[in-house]
Amino acid sequence: MKFLAFAALVAAVVSAFPAPELPAGIPRSLSEFKEKHPYTVKRSSHCRKTVSIRASQNDTDDVADDFLRGLKQANNGGTLYLPKDKTFVIGKPLDLTFLNDVQVHLEGEIKFTNDTAYWQKNAFAHPFQNSLMFWKWGGKNIKIYGNGVLNGNGQRWWNEFAGSEILDPGNTYLRPILFYAENTTGIEIEGIHFKDSPCWTTFFVTSKHISFKDVACTAESNNATALPKNSDFFDSLNVEHVSVERAWVNIGDDCFSPKSNATDLYVNTMYCNGTHGQSMGSIGQYSGEKSFIRDVVIENLWMLNGQHGARLKSWAGPDVGYGFIDNVTFRNFWNANNEYSAFLDSCYFNVNATTCSAYPSQVNISNVNFENFSGYTSGKYGRAVARLTCSPNAVCENIKFKNFNVTSPCGGEPVVICDGISGDLGVPCVNSTSPEAKAALKNKCSTAMATLPKPTPWS
Numbered sequence: 001m002k003f004l005a006f007a008a009l010v011a012a013v014v015s016a017f018p019a020p021e022l023p024a025g026i027p028r029s030l031s032e033f034k035e036k037h038p039y040t041v042k043r044s045s046h047c048r049k050t051v052s053i054r055a056s057q058n059d060t061d062d063v064a065d066d067f068l069r070g071l072k073q074a075n076n077g078g079t080l081y082l083p084k085d086k087t088f089v090i091g092k093p094l095d096l097t098f099l100n101d102v103q104v105h106l107e108g109e110i111k112f113t114n115d116t117a118y119w120q121k122n123a124f125a126h127p128f129q130n131s132l133m134f135w136k137w138g139g140k141n142i143k144i145y146g147n148g149v150l151n152g153n154g155q156r157w158w159n160e161f162a163g164s165e166i167l168d169p170g171n172t173y174l175r176p177i178l179f180y181a182e183n184t185t186g187i188e189i190e191g192i193h194f195k196d197s198p199c200w201t202t203f204f205v206t207s208k209h210i211s212f213k214d215v216a217c218t219a220e221s222n223n224a225t226a227l228p229k230n231s232d233f234f235d236s237l238n239v240e241h242v243s244v245e246r247a248w249v250n251i252g253d254d255c256f257s258p259k260s261n262a263t264d265l266y267v268n269t270m271y272c273n274g275t276h277g278q279s280m281g282s283i284g285q286y287s288g289e290k291s292f293i294r295d296v297v298i299e300n301l302w303m304l305n306g307q308h309g310a311r312l313k314s315w316a317g318p319d320v321g322y323g324f325i326d327n328v329t330f331r332n333f334w335n336a337n338n339e340y341s342a343f344l345d346s347c348y349f350n351v352n353a354t355t356c357s358a359y360p361s362q363v364n365i366s367n368v369n370f371e372n373f374s375g376y377t378s379g380k381y382g383r384a385v386a387r388l389t390c391s392p393n394a395v396c397e398n399i400k401f402k403n404f405n406v407t408s409p410c411g412g413e414p415v416v417i418c419d420g421i422s423g424d425l426g427v428p429c430v431n432s433t434s435p436e437a438k439a440a441l442k443n444k445c446s447t448a449m450a451t452l453p454k455p456t457p458w459s
């Protein structure tokens, strides 16, 4: 289980703050989530041509060629059916960018081999953050649905990656993304459980009309010194019209994280445990390149045991890009044991204060709402419950908090820290050099992990 060591540490120093449980009616585990949001296959899917392929006999029985043949046969109006209790092992990269009106009905499991050296030599590559991909999906009107599992078999990848940092320019240990699509118009993913991705779970490039419904995404390590790093649920470049409705996510990085060039994104009802937050960006990474995120609504979020609730991040440093994040609403966020409930970071990635002020971010942030935030933080930043830092080289305007009531487990008055934001935030806020901010940040404490009933059905 990830966080095991961390949990033990926290248990030793837990404050007296009674960690509130999830409110009644909110699922506490993957199985409760599945009960509350069952996925049932719709009848309309039943009158298409159905194609079957042979299943794997064992963990090394690669059916990649069969899978490719099956998709070709099902293409243009049919369905590839992968039944329950069968495993389909994929051991070589697949180019699936030819798709047109095709469905995959996944009740069984698609599982990638963990021959890390092989994949590092043979996987597809994308220059953005040096990404590798097991396969490439692409085309028009693609639907993947069912109660099945897409398994990245990430454990070996995490074990071998342990101690490295993905954004370190010297990192050579690359790991594949579990699901990648490019040049796609119309892709629906329903019911599927994305499991144990070596790296990001999904990545969409130059695509539009992307939707997820009733999906689960988990990445859980059995090795306390090798956590599932960078297993973001959603990443993208150049996308329009994205929606995520009802998702259960328990992974080790960003929960929902569109990157450069994203327009019209809608997220409704998502549970994120142990994540880095609902993150706009990072954007502005590449030298001279413009990037933007606009027209986003993210609502009904249950954010637990992670870094941040709502987050926006832009790159600073000598060789970065520029751009803007505009018109983003984060609404109805319940926080439990997150470091900051709302966080604007204009000094991404890993730049110290000196470098950040010498080469500040050039990403403007405008028209952002944080509405109806409740719950409590972790105490890592004391009584500071939200922090917004605008770059001196950018404009941050019309940023509003409404109905914001996040408390600190350390007790006392919660404090919002803001630097460089134009205009009124709608809540009192103090700058980071003020005595109020310094006192709030110093007032650290810790609190228990937001709890589950025992025994936990989520394993």
Ligand SMILES: *[C@@H]1O[C@H](CO)[C@@H](O)[C@H](O)[C@H]1NC(C)=O
Pocket (backbone or CB within 6 Å): 001, 002, 003, 028, 029, 250, 273, 274, 304, 305, 450, 451, 452, 456, 458
């Ligand atoms: C959150 O993740 C931690 C670490 O994996 C786990 O121990 C805990 O049970 C999870 N909590 C919930 C509510 O799922």
Ligand SMILES: *[C@@H]1O[C@H](CO)[C@@H](O)[C@H](O)[C@H]1NC(C)=O
Pocket (backbone or CB within 6 Å): 057, 058, 059, 060, 061
């Ligand atoms: C796995 O199954 C394949 C196909 O049936 C077979 O050729 C191979 O010998 C099996 N490998 C092992 C290790 O059992």
Ligand SMILES: *[C@@H]1O[C@H](CO)[C@@H](O)[C@H](O)[C@H]1NC(C)=O
Pocket (backbone or CB within 6 Å): 059, 060, 113, 114, 153, 154, 155, 156, 159
């Ligand atoms: C690698 O995959 C094989 C076959 O699925 C499995 O037996 C083995 O435990 C995996 N190794 C790790 C470290 O997960």
Ligand SMILES: *[C@@H]1O[C@H](CO)[C@@H](O)[C@H](O)[C@H]1NC(C)=O
Pocket (backbone or CB within 6 Å): 158, 159, 160, 162, 163, 223, 224, 225, 226
């Ligand atoms: C756990 O991960 C560490 C890397 O941090 C690795 O050295 C070790 O072999 C892994 N343990 C197992 C049982 O695979």
Ligand SMILES: *[C@@H]1O[C@H](CO)[C@@H](O)[C@H](O)[C@H]1NC(C)=O
Pocket (backbone or CB within 6 Å): 182, 183, 205, 206
């Ligand atoms: C998308 O399609 C265009 C041409 O239609 C092609 O040049 C490009 O390589 C494809 N892939 C991506 C990721 O854009």
Ligand SMILES: *[C@@H]1O[C@H](CO)[C@@H](O)[C@H](O)[C@H]1NC(C)=O
Pocket (backbone or CB within 6 Å): 237, 238, 260, 261, 289, 290, 291, 292
């Ligand atoms: C994003 O859009 C801008 C134009 O607005 C373009 O210059 C840039 O290359 C795009 N970024 C990516 C990653 O495609």
Ligand SMILES: *[C@@H]1O[C@H](CO)[C@@H](O)[C@H](O)[C@H]1NC(C)=O
Pocket (backbone or CB within 6 Å): 264, 265, 294, 295, 296, 297, 327
């Ligand atoms: C802001 O985004 C929302 C959601 O996409 C959209 O409905 C609205 O028209 C946008 N507002 C402006 C001023 O563009």
Ligand SMILES: *[C@@H]1O[C@H](CO)[C@@H](O)[C@H](O)[C@H]1NC(C)=O
Pocket (backbone or CB within 6 Å): 322, 323, 324, 362, 364, 394, 395
């Ligand atoms: C950022 O805002 C400033 C001031 O309004 C404007 O001059 C600049 O063009 C904006 N930059 C981007 C990338 O939109």
Ligand SMILES: *[C@@H]1O[C@H](CO)[C@@H](O)[C@H](O)[C@H]1NC(C)=O
Pocket (backbone or CB within 6 Å): 332, 333, 334, 372, 374
């Ligand atoms: C505020 O958010 C909470 C959950 O975080 C939700 O139960 C409540 O209905 C929301 N209030 C409004 C007015 O939408």
Ligand SMILES: *[C@@H]1O[C@H](CO)[C@@H](O)[C@H](O)[C@H]1NC(C)=O
Pocket (backbone or CB within 6 Å): 352, 354, 355
């Ligand atoms: C900040 O980072 C830069 C670049 O990595 C480094 O040269 C500098 O010494 C650092 N400054 C401080 C105060 O740590």
Ligand SMILES: *[C@@H]1O[C@H](CO)[C@@H](O)[C@H](O)[C@H]1NC(C)=O
Pocket (backbone or CB within 6 Å): 375, 405, 406, 407
């Ligand atoms: C703020 O939340 C706390 C519990 O976290 C609650 O006791 C208090 O009544 C709430 N205040 C408002 C104004 O809703």
Ligand SMILES: *[C@@H]1O[C@H](CO)[C@@H](O)[C@H](O)[C@H]1NC(C)=O
Pocket (backbone or CB within 6 Å): 431, 432, 433, 434, 435, 436
């Ligand atoms: C920060 O706030 C303090 C008052 O608490 C004020 O004296 C100081 O000038 C402010 N600094 C900046 C950079 O605005």
